Amino acid sequence: MGAHVTGVCSTKNLEMVRSLGADQVIDYTREDFAQNGQKYDLIFQLGGTHSPSHCRRALTPKGRLVLSSGDSDGRWLGPLDRIIKAAILSPFVSQALVSLSTRRSQKDLDHLRDLIEAGKLITVIDRTYPLHEVPEAVHYVEKGHTSGKVVITG
Numbered sequence: 001m002g003a004h005v006t007g008v009c010s011t012k013n014l015e016m017v018r019s020l021g022a023d024q025v026i027d028y029t030r031e032d033f034a035q036n037g038q039k040y041d042l043i044f045q046l047g048g049t050h051s052p053s054h055c056r057r058a059l060t061p062k063g064r065l066v067l068s069s070g071d072s073d074g075r076w077l078g079p080l081d082r083i084i085k086a087a088i089l090s091p092f093v094s095q096a097l098v099s100l101s102t103r104r105s106q107k108d109l110d111h112l113r114d115l116i117e118a119g120k121l122i123t124v125i126d127r128t129y130p131l132h133e134v135p136e137a138v139h140y141v142e143k144g145h146t147s148g149k150v151v152i153t154g
């Protein structure tokens with residue numbers, strides 16, 4: 001869609017994220033994307049536990065932070081802590097700090113299917129498990145370090 005994309009991931013996923021088309025990749029185990037002086041128009045927090053005020057440092061004055069990560073740093077409220085902080089802070093700053101909740105929509109699914117069929121959306125499958133190994137699959141996903149999706153075969 002024409003955006004210049006920076007991906008943030010751990011060392012083992014650097015090449016994979018690059019291969020998916022990221023223009024730049026930051027290894028979060030070595031560098032904090034919010035403290036390297038770079039500014040972004042949009043930050044999509046898919047993983048991690050950085051607070052909205054921390055992420056805001058890396059936003060342009062009219063930038064937007066979209067919170068989607070369900071990761072928790074052990075605090076009582078879990079990811080809700082970031083959502084509440086963003087809602088409180090957002091009216092007082094020039095940037096938009098919002099949370100994302102997925103909603104099923106036929107239109108969106110049709111669009112995704114079109115992108116997949118056109119080869120523009122690539123799904124990375126980390127592992128597949130047969131149905132009788134669902135507990136092992138869930139255990140693997142629960143560790144939170146997959147490199148892509150985990151699929152159950154019928």
Ligand SMILES: NC(=O)c1ccc[n+]([C@@H]2O[C@H](COP(=O)([O-])OP(=O)(O)OC[C@H]3O[C@@H](n4cnc5c(N)ncnc54)[C@H](OP(=O)(O)O)[C@@H]3O)[C@@H](O)[C@H]2O)c1
Nearest residue numbers: 008009010046047048068069070071100101102144145146
């Ligand atoms: N908002 C919503 O409606 C919604 C819906 C579904 C899921 N989610 C959230 O979306 C996220 C992804 O879901 P998923 O099912 O793909 O999770 P997943 O299978 O557990 O994968 C998480 C990935 O994030 C990486 N990661 C962990 N910490 C990171 C960090 N600080 N920066 C960058 N990458 C990091 C992990 O690899 P490494 O540990 O090796 O880095 C792993 O590859 C989860 O946080 C989930 O809670 C939100």
